[in-house]
Amino acid sequence: MGRRLVSYSREIRGPGKGGMGIKTVFSTSRTPLPSPQEDLSASVSMVGVSHHLPVSGIPAGLLPEGLEAKLLESLRGQHGMVEEIRLRADRQASLTVDGRNVMCGVSLTSSALSAILTSMCGGSLYAYSQTIHQGFVSLPGGIRVGVVGRAVCEEGQVIGVCEISGLCIRLPHRHGTVGREICRLFRRLNGERTAPRGILLYAPPGEGKTTLLRGIIAGLAGKDGDIPLRTVVVDTRGELGFETDGEGLCLDILRGYPRGRGIEIATRTLSAQVIICDEIGDTDEALTLISSHHGGVPLIASAHAGTPEELLRRTGIRLLHEAHLFGAYVGIRRDGRGGFSYRVIPRDEADRVALQTDGESLSLPVGGGQ
Numbered sequence: 001m002g003r004r005l006v007s008y009s010r011e012i013r014g015p016g017k018g019g020m021g022i023k024t025v026f027s028t029s030r031t032p033l034p035s036p037q038e039d040l041s042a043s044v045s046m047v048g049v050s051h052h053l054p055v056s057g058i059p060a061g062l063l064p065e066g067l068e069a070k071l072l073e074s075l076r077g078q079h080g081m082v083e084e085i086r087l088r089a090d091r092q093a094s095l096t097v098d099g100r101n102v103m104c105g106v107s108l109t110s111s112a113l114s115a116i117l118t119s120m121c122g123g124s125l126y127a128y129s130q131t132i133h134q135g136f137v138s139l140p141g142g143i144r145v146g147v148v149g150r151a152v153c154e155e156g157q158v159i160g161v162c163e164i165s166g167l168c169i170r171l172p173h174r175h176g177t178v179g180r181e182i183c184r185l186f187r188r189l190n191g192e193r194t195a196p197r198g199i200l201l202y203a204p205p206g207e208g209k210t211t212l213l214r215g216i217i218a219g220l221a222g223k224d225g226d227i228p229l230r231t232v233v234v235d236t237r238g239e240l241g242f243e244t245d246g247e248g249l250c251l252d253i254l255r256g257y258p259r260g261r262g263i264e265i266a267t268r269t270l271s272a273q274v275i276i277c278d279e280i281g282d283t284d285e286a287l288t289l290i291s292s293h294h295g296g297v298p299l300i301a302s303a304h305a306g307t308p309e310e311l312l313r314r315t316g317i318r319l320l321h322e323a324h325l326f327g328a329y330v331g332i333r334r335d336g337r338g339g340f341s342y343r344v345i346p347r348d349e350a351d352r353v354a355l356q357t358d359g360e361s362l363s364l365p366v367g368g369g370q
Helices: 065-073 110-120 126-132 180-189 209-223 259-268 283-293 308-313 315-322 347-357
Strands: 082-088 094-097 100-103 136-139 143-154 157-170 198-203 231-235 251-255 274-277 299-304 326-334 340-346
Touching: 110 136, 110 143, 110 157, 126 136, 180 198, 180 209, 180 326, 180 340, 198 209, 198 308, 209 231, 209 251, 209 274, 209 299, 231 259, 251 259, 259 274, 259 283, 283 315, 308 315, 308 326, 308 347, 315 347, 326 347, 340 347
Parallel strands: 198 299, 198 326, 231 251, 231 274, 274 299
Antiparallel strands: 082 094, 082 157, 094 100, 136 143, 143 157, 326 340
C-alpha cells in the first residue's frame, strides 16, 4: 500500500455523526485499531476531572473525551489557561499554559493523529486541502491547528501532506481589556490631518500578538468608549475574528482573503478608517501590501521578531518601513498578570535602527546563517 495523501485522501474516516465519537476516533479504514493503551477514550475515566482541575480553556468537543482527560491529568494543581495543545506521533504530547510547556506523558500513532485531524475537518480533509498545504487548518471559534507531516511536492509546490506526525492546536481566549494603550497610541498618531500612520506590533512566537490584536480590533471599533472607527479586519487564517461579535462594534471582517487583496477591498470598497491584519513579513506580500496600501488608510499589523534590529533586518519589513507604512513599532511581552508590557519605537528612532542594521543581513557568521 502506497503513502496516503492526508490532505486529499477520503479513505481515512473520522468518527460517525457528531464528529467526535469516543470509541472510533482513533480508527482508520486501512489501519488496525489501536491497542487498548492507545485507545485513551476507552481507558481513561472522566469522573471528576472537569470539576477539580483549575486549568481551563479547551473547548468542549475539540478532542476525544478520553484524550482530553488524560492531557488535563498532567495539570493537577496548576492554574492558568491552556494556550496550545501539541499532539505528537510516538512522542509525548504537551500543553502550553500561560507560556509554560507541560509534558503530558501521552503519545499517539500517526494514524490516530490523522483520524483526529479528519474529525476536526468534519470528515472532509479535501475541503481543507488548500490550507493544509500551507501547514494549518482554521476551525470555528478562532482555533488554528498547525499540521506537521511529510510534504508531497510537485514542481516545487506542496500538493499533499502524508504521514501526519503532529498537530499544534492554538486556542484563543477572551481578553477584554488588552490593547487600550495601543488604541490610544493609534488615535494620537492619526489625530491630525497628516499622512496615515500605522502601527506594527512585533514579538517572538507565542507572546500573544493575535490576542492583543483582537483587543485592539474591539477597542477601535467602539469598545474603548471613544468614537468608533470604521474598522476592517483582513482575517486570512480565521483567527482574528474570535470574540469580536458585539452588535455595537463598527466592524467588518474579510475572512480568508489574501492580505494584499483584502487591504485593497477594505480601502476601495469598504471605506475603512483603519485596517488590521496579522503576521506580515513575506517579501512578495510586502510589495503587494505597499501597492494596496497607498489608499490613505492606516494599517495595524503584527510580525515575528524579538528585537527592533531583528525586525528591520527582515527584507519584507524593511520594504514596508521604507514605504512609510508605519508611524510606530511596538514590541510586546507578557507581563505575567494576564496583560502586556510595551516598548514603543517612534518612526524616527526606527530610522536610526534601520541605518545601524544596513549590511548586517549580508554578514553571516562562519559555519551557519542567521
